[in-house]
Amino acid sequence: MGNQVIKLSTAAQEQLIQSYRAHAVNPPPHARFSAKMPHCVITVYNSGKVMFQGRAANEEAAKWGDSIKKETSVPKHTLPAGFSDWSVIGSDEVGKGDYFGPLVVAAAYVPKEKIALVKELGVKDSKLLTDKDILRIAKDLHVTIPYQKATLHNPTYNKMQRTMTQGKMTAIAHNAALSALLKKLDETPEAILIDQFAEKAVYYRHLSSETDIVKDDVYFSTKAEGLHVAVAAASILARAFFLKEMDKLSATLGATLPKGAGAKVDQVAATLILRYGQERLNDIAKVHFANTKKAMRLCEQKR
Ligand code: MN
Numbered sequence: 001m002g003n004q005v006i007k008l009s010t011a012a013q014e015q016l017i018q019s020y021r022a023h024a025v026n027p028p029p030h031a032r033f034s035a036k037m038p039h040c041v042i043t044v045y046n047s048g049k050v051m052f053q054g055r056a057a058n059e060e061a062a063k064w065g066d067s068i069k070k071e072t073s074v075p076k077h078t079l080p081a082g083f084s085d086w087s088v089i090g091s092d093e094v095g096k097g098d099y100f101g102p103l104v105v106a107a108a109y110v111p112k113e114k115i116a117l118v119k120e121l122g123v124k125d126s127k128l129l130t131d132k133d134i135l136r137i138a139k140d141l142h143v144t145i146p147y148q149k150a151t152l153h154n155p156t157y158n159k160m161q162r163t164m165t166q167g168k169m170t171a172i173a174h175n176a177a178l179s180a181l182l183k184k185l186d187e188t189p190e191a192i193l194i195d196q197f198a199e200k201a202v203y204y205r206h207l208s209s210e211t212d213i214v215k216d217d218v219y220f221s222t223k224a225e226g227l228h229v230a231v232a233a234a235s236i237l238a239r240a241f242f243l244k245e246m247d248k249l250s251a252t253l254g255a256t257l258p259k260g261a262g263a264k265v266d267q268v269a270a271t272l273i274l275r276y277g278q279e280r281l282n283d284i285a286k287v288h289f290a291n292t293k294k295a296m297r298l299c300e301q302k303r
Helices: 010-019 057-072 112-120 131-142 156-162 168-186 198-205 227-253 263-276 278-284 289-303
Strands: 005-007 030-039 040-047 050-053 088-094 103-110 149-150 191-195 218-221
Touching: 005 057, 010 030, 010 040, 010 278, 030 289, 040 057, 050 057, 088 168, 088 227, 103 112, 103 168, 103 227, 112 227, 131 227, 149 156, 149 168, 149 227, 156 168, 156 278, 168 191, 168 198, 263 289
Parallel strands: 088 191, 191 218
Antiparallel strands: 005 050, 030 040, 040 050, 088 103, 103 149
16 A cells, blocks of 8 residues: 555666556656556656555555566576467466455466457456456456456454465465366366466465365466466456455445555544444454554544
């Protein structure tokens, strides 16, 4: 949530500007480029500092922060030539940074003969789409490609969180979605691409106590939504489901649950504690986030 500033080399700035060119708006003073998207505004200053603002700020900034680190320290993981035209299962998760609502992973299979059709439906990086677009495209994807979700609803999430990290929970959910989807398919995909949230070795270490571990032809990459449309499709399906769950939770509580983990979230959490008691958070929120303590403090002030 909010605000992120990173410093980029001239080459990296150029790369960033190219990739957001479609969303360019007039830059403010002392800036050479500005892009406006539904969930993030990006400004490249003459100093080389790049500011990310909005709901997707952290996520967007991490991509570029990551890519710099990658260039200097970690050997770049490249996919085989022509990968974007292969028959691929993509997987991605949503809700990791949101205090309210579940953690959702979706895995989606796009065989090569359906790549053009899926793109035709408007599938692209979900961060560039509005919630309304996402719900509409997800509805079309639902009847177009096979997919599988793995959802950690808040009670389950909070229970698992007592004994494991969020990274491990995320890995387990990805693996569950992937293995269930593979069982549903009549054909074997050429590859599986996971939008990278952990190093490959760490991912498999997290799965060490699982029984059905998906290992064959698995690739990991950051910014994978741009590398194969299957990951973009998975991301849209996960996000649409997350949005619907948030609406459901909001309806039962009689309050609109905000996304992210910012000050607004603390306010709403405090209101809900006063109305329903702190125990209720277990059903609707990721209680280990700092927001719980902040909301409790707000309650003290209101009492
Ligand atoms: Mn992701």
